Amino acid sequence: MGRMPKWADAVLVPLLSLIIAFVISGLVILAIGEDPVEALKIMVTGALGSTYGWGYTLYYATNFIFTGLAVAIAFHAGLFNIGGEGQATLGGLGVAVACLMLPWPHWSLALLASVVLSAAFGAAWAAAPAWLQAKRGSHIVITTIMFNFIAAALLNYLLVNVMRPRGQMDPASARFPAETNLPDLHQMLGWFGIPFAKGTPANVSLFVALIACVAVWAIIWRTRLGYEIRSFGKSEKAAIYAGISPVRITMYAMLISGALSGLMAVNTVQGEANRLLLNSVEGAGFIGIAVALMGRSHPVGVFFAALLFGFLYQGGAELALWTKIPRELITVIQALVILFTGALDDMVRVPLKRLFLASGRGGQ
Amino acid sequence: MGGADISGRQSSAAPFAIELRGISKAFGPVQANKDISIQVAKGSIHGIIGENGAGKSTLMSILYGFYKADAGEIVIDGKVTPIPDSQSAIRAGIGMVFQHFKLVQNFTVLENVILGAEEGGILARSLARARKVLADLAREYELDVDPDALIEDLSVGHQQRVEILKALYRQADILILDEPTGVLTPAEADHLFRILKGLRDQGKTIILITHKLREIMETTDTVSVMRRGTMVATVRTAETSPEELAELMVGRKVLLQVEKAPATPGKTVLEVENLRVRDTQGVERLKGINLTIRAGEILGIAGVAGNGQSELLEVLGGIARGIGTIRLNGRELDLTGRHSDGQSRRADGIAHVPEDRQVLGLIMDFTAWENVAFGYHHAPEYQKSALLMDNDAIRADCEKKMATFDVRPPIPTLAAKNFSGGNQQKIVVAREIERNPDLLLVGQPTRGVDIGAIEFIHKQIVALRDAGKAVLLVSVELDEIMSLADRIAVMFDGRIMGERLPDQTNERELGLLMAGVSGEAA
Known part of the structure; x- marks a missing residue:
């Protein structure tokens, strides 16, 4: 053929980028x-060596799937949503409201409520920057990042002044009722007789994340809305020619994106902490950008990239625990992976393309 | 093989001004130039003609040092001269006038001319020298331009002269012009050709790249025809005919004239009254347009690009907003509100083949089948359920349309960007015409489209007219308007200067109207 096949673009490029990132990380560790x-x-x-390790890796990966999908769907509309942090923060508020609002008889109902509210809160938080972009042309990168700070301040205020139970010292909400606690993988796999380590944070939200992957795939490639989102993302002018309203698409894409970010809170707030804490997002909103870049904005790619970053998070924590390698170096490794797989992947792609071209010509 | 044994106007003993020997260039699997050889005699005008994608631009880019040839050599004045970059091309005496000018808009003519050729850090000296050289050139070649005028204040024709002056100031002996008349009025084009002939008579060598057969016939001494990367023939212009050249370009016999019966106009389909449009900067681009189109009639809008034709299409097609009245089949259309978008226009029965298919008409990264649904993605036959689109149905429809419109290759899953210009346009035309609209808007239907496809697209437009539909045709190609339209309206500066019937007017009269000389004076 002489053209770079699709699999090489989807698999070989990120793999080579990853290897380069690891090699350089290795040199730094050596240094x-x-x-x-x-x-x-x-x-x-x-x-990855034990189900205990997997329990953490998958927990982190769940966060990154949500935020990665959020960034990915916005990318398809040509929008750069870097407000995942703020949207997930508000999602946490939604989860807290859902869990504390009513005495839920069973976790499944509580899950349903928190899914709906976290998505709604996240979407609402994305709505303002989306509207400003669509109607006023205020750049969404600027507004979403500002909304991250507003969200953090808002949560701070609410936890200190409104949601903190009387007599409690730390800024956190009341503990959620035990009925709202989500089953973890130990429990869930136990139903099928599969052994899984106890006490890990991975929980049923992982399956919500997987459903979200399928749903996002279907929205983007099977619905009219997805078609319009992709058209708009590729060419705004052509979209207007086709009668696709930029305002409508900007709003919808950002609402879906915000909802996905918000859903992340189900995993952290309800699945792990069982109460609303300050900074429960922990940078996952930003990791989502790297995940979406590396996953080429495709849900399957996002899934695997999220898994990789989950591995880096958990492996990094282990590294800090068992070696003299400082915690900061873990951040360096993660940064190198983001740098090579996200920002610099043309560095690998372009030579690879040439290689395929050359081999194609030789083969003719 | 590029059998080029014609020596132009000179004896074969003299070295050629420029000679290409066995130039080949491949982009990946695509062989853009295959073993191209040409010899261009000193002091002659040599035309290079070929369809889009025939490899003309690649060849010229090699000559100007933008691309490196995989094989072959360039010989200038009998000496093998490698041209690795444009600086070497300039040093070798080659000057290039691009289709899209490379001028600094807010610089004066003089400043643009010396740009990149300044002598030393003090500009005053180079400017003074350039002023003198420009005055000489103006006298010698009819190349008058005010040296102190800003580029943005100059007409397109004058801007082009500045490009030529730039090349001459750099002492170019060989001047390459790439599609130079695309943006000119007929009068400006005639003036350009007079300049080129003057330059030739002074011993300059000119290579003219164009797809317009008429220009080749009128101005060149020899002409080379390219087809699919190869040089299929080089002939003396005096010994050939447009029909022969067209056949050489396409590889089969081509009908140059559109065959159509006289129009039988029916009831009025479109009425436009006092239509005004402002652009985003607040500049009025349409200054009160009035026109009507009846069923079974093609109204051609002639005019130099940028005189409001695009805005007219955009308002009618639901892309831009305007004020005034537009009635379709007697019903007034929304020009500013919720029902002024493209979806509403399509629902009203207006289809639109936009002027720029790559920017408006197609999403280049989308597959052909995705593009076939573009704008009609709400159509009931493309839906599987309330939410889901029926991608299989769209693909099947795409296959059908590709077969009817002879789109090549007929692969629905191929991205639009991987089709040639003509086939891209066929996809757009198929999508719009197959909707059987009451009114078809067509902008530049054959821009960048090869001759074979032009013939086909013209036939489709005439067929739609014969089916009793109204067609609004906007084109900067006067030939196209003259042969396709049943009635011609000429636009200048946001107004309609006059209407003519094609068999009762001529290019000169239309050209005057296009230049803003009012109907009475013309």
């Missing part, structure tokens, strides 16, 4: 006098 092979071993066994 501070530690053994990179040993470090990798600790990361792999710590994150």
